[in-house]
Amino acid sequence: MKDLKKEIQRSFRLEMIGTGLYSALAKQYGRQNPNLGERLQTFSDDERMHGRLFQKCSQNLYGNALGGEQLWHFVGKMAAWAMRPLPLEAKLKKLNIAEKHAVEQIEQALATGEDTSFHKAIRVILRDEKAHAAFYDEWRSSSPMQT
Numbered sequence: 130m131k132d133l134k135k136e137i138q139r140s141f142r143l144e145m146i147g148t149g150l151y152s153a154l155a156k157q158y159g160r161q162n163p164n165l166g167e168r169l170q171t172f173s174d175d176e177r178m179h180g181r182l183f184q185k186c187s188q189n190l191y192g193n194a195l196g197g198e199q200l201w202h203f204v205g206k207m208a209a210w211a212m213r214p215l216p217l218e219a220k221l222k223k224l225n226i227a228e229k230h231a232v233e234q235i236e237q238a239l240a241t242g243e244d245t246s247f248h249k250a251i252r253v254i255l256r257d258e259k260a261h262a263a264f265y266d267e268w269r270s271s272s273p274m275q276t
């Protein structure tokens with residue numbers, strides 16, 4: 130990987146944005162639909178754990194802890210707020226595209242066969258991102274009438 134340090138920072142940022150975004154959606158929809166709220170909160174917790182893994186990576190490789198967690202968390206919440214006018218289906222579709230993209234990027238990074246602590250982290254993360262990416266179809270098939 131060309132610039133591992135930058136890649137770790139970028140990944141950390143995206144995970145923290147995801148944490149804020151999913152938790153805001155979990156709050157927004159959890160009242161009317163506790164199952165959906167719970168699922169979205171689980172995704173938020175996954176993304177937080179992923180962010181922590183990238184923080185550990187950075188600490189191990191470069192000796193510096195990545196900061197700005199609260200800021201990126203807030204950016205995620207704002208992203209959820211900006212999506213408010215969209216129907217739930219459109220929000221989940223957007224997230225689905227982002228999650229599929231994450232899966233592709235992780236698979237590409239793993240295909241190089243490198244085995245840094247970054248690669249160890251993304252190997253763990255991949256399983257969760259696949260579950261996040263699968264959620265849209267799952268949700269569609271369980272609530273075909275909902276838009």
Ligand SMILES: [Fe+2]
Pocket residue numbers: 144147175176179254258
């Ligand atoms: Fe993640």
Ligand SMILES: [Fe+2]
Pocket residue numbers: 147176228231257258261
């Ligand atoms: Fe994800």
